[in-house]
Amino acid sequence: xxxxREQIFSSVRAALAPLPERTARPxxxxxxxxxxxxxxxxxxxxxxxxxxxxxxxxxFTDMESCAAWLRSQGVRTVYIPxxxxxxxxxxxxxxxxxxxxxxxxxxxxxxAFTPAAGAIAxxxxxILSDESTPDRLAALAxxxxxxxxxxxxxxxxxxxxxxxMPDDPNLIWVTGPSxxxxxxxxxxxxxxxxxxxxxxxx
Amino acid sequence: MAEQKVELFARRLDxxxxxxxxxxxxxxxxxxxTVLGTDYSAPDDLRRLAGQIRQHAIEHLDTYLEQAEQSxxxxxxxxxxxxxAEDACRxxxxxxxxxxxxxxxxxKSMISEEIHLNDHLGSVGIESVETDLGEYIIQIDGxxxxxxxxxIIHKNRRDIAKSFEREGLGDYNDDPETITRRARVFMRDKxxxxxxxxxxxxxxxxxxxxxxxxxxEGNSRFCLAAPKIHIALVGIEKVIPxxxxxxxxxxxxxxxxxGQQLTVYTEFINGPARTDRPSxxxxxxxxxxxxxxxxxxxxxCREILRCxxxxxxxxxxxxxxxxxxxxxxxxxPGPVGAxxxxxxxxxxxxxxxxxxxxxxxxxxxxxxxxxxxxxxxxLLKLRNRGHEEHAPSPGTPPMGAFAKLASSPMLWRFAMKSxxxxxxxxxxxxxxxYLQPWLKTRxxxxxxxxxxxxxxxxxxxx
Ligand code: SF4
Numbered sequence: 001x002x003x004x005r006e007q008i009f010s011s012v013r014a015a016l017a018p019l020p021e022r023t024a025r026p027x028x029x030x031x032x033x034x035x036x037x038x039x040x041x042x043x044x045x046x047x048x049x050x051x052x053x054x055x056x057x058x059x060f061t062d063m064e065s066c067a068a069w070l071r072s073q074g075v076r077t078v079y080i081p082x083x084x085x086x087x088x089x090x091x092x093x094x095x096x097x098x099x100x101x102x103x104x105x106x107x108x109x110x111x112a113f114t115p116a117a118g119a120i121a122x123x124x125x126x127i128l129s130d131e132s133t134p135d136r137l138a139a140l141a142x143x144x145x146x147x148x149x150x151x152x153x154x155x156x157x158x159x160x161x162x163x164x165m166p167d168d169p170n171l172i173w174v175t176g177p178s179x180x181x182x183x184x185x186x187x188x189x190x191x192x193x194x195x196x197x198x199x200x201x202x
Numbered sequence: 203m204a205e206q207k208v209e210l211f212a213r214r215l216d217x218x219x220x221x222x223x224x225x226x227x228x229x230x231x232x233x234x235x236t237v238l239g240t241d242y243s244a245p246d247d248l249r250r251l252a253g254q255i256r257q258h259a260i261e262h263l264d265t266y267l268e269q270a271e272q273s274x275x276x277x278x279x280x281x282x283x284x285x286x287a288e289d290a291c292r293x294x295x296x297x298x299x300x301x302x303x304x305x306x307x308x309x310k311s312m313i314s315e316e317i318h319l320n321d322h323l324g325s326v327g328i329e330s331v332e333t334d335l336g337e338y339i340i341q342i343d344g345x346x347x348x349x350x351x352x353x354i355i356h357k358n359r360r361d362i363a364k365s366f367e368r369e370g371l372g373d374y375n376d377d378p379e380t381i382t383r384r385a386r387v388f389m390r391d392k393x394x395x396x397x398x399x400x401x402x403x404x405x406x407x408x409x410x411x412x413x414x415x416x417x418x419e420g421n422s423r424f425c426l427a428a429p430k431i432h433i434a435l436v437g438i439e440k441v442i443p444x445x446x447x448x449x450x451x452x453x454x455x456x457x458x459x460x461g462q463q464l465t466v467y468t469e470f471i472n473g474p475a476r477t478d479r480p481s482x483x484x485x486x487x488x489x490x491x492x493x494x495x496x497x498x499x500x501x502x503c504r505e506i507l508r509c510x511x512x513x514x515x516x517x518x519x520x521x522x523x524x525x526x527x528x529x530x531x532x533x534x535p536g537p538v539g540a541x542x543x544x545x546x547x548x549x550x551x552x553x554x555x556x557x558x559x560x561x562x563x564x565x566x567x568x569x570x571x572x573x574x575x576x577x578x579x580x581l582l583k584l585r586n587r588g589h590e591e592h593a594p595s596p597g598t599p600p601m602g603a604f605a606k607l608a609s610s611p612m613l614w615r616f617a618m619k620s621x622x623x624x625x626x627x628x629x630x631x632x633x634x635x636y637l638q639p640w641l642k643t644r645x646x647x648x649x650x651x652x653x654x655x656x657x658x659x660x661x662x663x664x
Contacts, residue, residue, distance in 0.1 A: 007492075012499060025443060035241035055466075130481050169482055170426065170481075173468040188378055
């Protein structure tokens with residue numbers, strides 16, 4: 001009995017066998033898909049900030065202004081995982097700061113800080129991995145998510161980021177808040193994921 | 203009446219729906235054009251490169267599919283194969299039943315529509331909830347998507363508000379923001395209760411086994427954050443050589459689909475959770491689905507397998523804009539659907555053989571396609587195939603008499619002169635059914651046949 005696998009492979013081989021020649025793998029330079037304005041952007045950090053803001057990600061460079069923004073948004077409950085406790089000290093004014101994230105509390109946490117695995121200047125994207133953000137839900141379920149991006153880990157281009165992907169079960173590039181335009185093409189933020197996406201550059 | 207089905211559908215379509223489809227599609231085309239023009243000086247070169255990348259991939263599918271399988275297994279995923287749509291559905295329910303799973307959440311995937319997965323899961327007692335906002339509305343309405351990227355392009359906020367009210371998601375409220383918030387709250391519980399998450403895949407890198415998924419809403423991420431089992435349904439043609447090609451493909455996909463440089467969430471999945479990274483699903487299954495794709499690969503229309511499902515050809519198509527997606531009577535509408543749907547129908551090709559005719563062959567679809575698929579050429583090949591297989595051909599007048607006339611100079615000359623009598627014939631009264639739909643909106647100009655010949659004759663004399 002031939003398995004589904006064998007059947008599929010034999011039909012694929014049979015389909016390709018009569019081709020007189022097959023299209024060669026195109027050779028292209030790594031920067032082929034870079035937007036032409038990229039060359040004029042010397043400073044990756046400045047470019048990242050510009051692109052992130054353009055796609056709806058707020059950028060902060062110090063914890064004080066980030067905390068002030070969260071307060072102005074009415075945030076009460078904040079999740080800050082253990083490795084970042086030094087930041088928690090700056091959050092004394094919130095009604096609760098916790099380093100525990102459990103499923104039972106998914107809808108109670110207003111804002112979550114998680115470390116990013118890097119960022120991409122060209123697109124203003126934040127990179128999260130399972131190693132950097134140990135709980136996927138924590139970076140996704142709260143209305144506010146603040147990724148901690150280290151300056152040294154900002155990739156200049158999408159191609160650079162692709163070439164440097166770490167071995168991790170899950171990497172996600174986050175380019176702005178969760179959004180939809182399903183209803184009459186009207187843009188609404190915060191469908192399933194964060195309605196307010198931010199990053200704190202350290 | 204003998205009339206093209208797509209045309210008939212378009213004529214009967216509600217004007218409000220047609221307006222919505224038209225303006226939303228036009229806006230999509232505009233955004234795509236602006237962003238590509240702002241970012242690239244030669245976007246067409248990039249499209250051609252992407253086309254070569256995809257053509258190379260499908261012409262080496264034997265190699266890359268095998269390599270992808272090995273890479274996926276190396277990362278700890280289970281790999282399955284399904285020849286037909288039914289096999290694919292059964293593969294999903296087998297995995298779920300073995301694990302005792304009763305509830306699943308699904309992120310948008312065209313291939314799951316293609317194989318009618320939700321109906322199958324329902325029939326074996328598994329609850330399956332679509333989590334993409336548009337797809338969820340389609341699901342509760344028992345409707346079908348009418349666009350690849352914007353599934354409810356044909357619905358307005360009042361329709362949606364009524365559906366939400368009916369489903370017990372609150373009192374009637376047609377504010378889009380309220381609708382979205384209600385869906386957010388409703389889905390939360392579904393994600394947290396689900397035993398498994400089902401997704402598609404935009405690309406699979408053969409070299410690394412990375413599965414790439416893009417969404418704007420973040421629903422696919424949720425499907426992989428809460429449940430313990432991940433099942434990915436992947437058409438065999440989705441495989442690409444390596445991660446490096448993604449720089450070209452991702453840059454074109456977001457811009458072509460929604461005018462974004464990148465879709466909000468671009469996710470790279472590389473196997474199930476690990477002991478030191480326990481957050482995601484513990485089990486990962488990838489089901490490679492053929493469902494006629496290997497037959498398309500064997501045909502002279504294999505270029506359609508390059509498609510990355512961006513929807514740009516729908517947005518730009520004058521026929522799609524008038525007729526909307528349901529006119530195509532299949533999962534894939536618009537120009538891509540006019541090629542793909544009859545081919546995916548396999549033995550039932552004839553039933554959809556009219557779709558390739560629902561085109562003016564203006565070529566706009568080819569011009570916007572991020573992987574440069576020569577859609578008009580493929581439409582012509584399929585028209586030919588329909589003709590050879592004697593598919594029913596409504597709306598096409600018999601051309602035999604004309605062919606005879608046009609191949610005899612004497613008859614032709616005679617016809618040119620004598621046809622002046624046509625000016626006196628009331629065309630709309632002629633008993634020629636294939637002419638009637640055409641004449642409803644058009645008239646013929648006055649007959650002036652034969653004048654070129656007399657002009658030529660005079661000229662020669664001089
Ligand atoms: S055929 Fe081309 S333009 Fe149409 S959906 Fe596919 S990739 Fe996009």
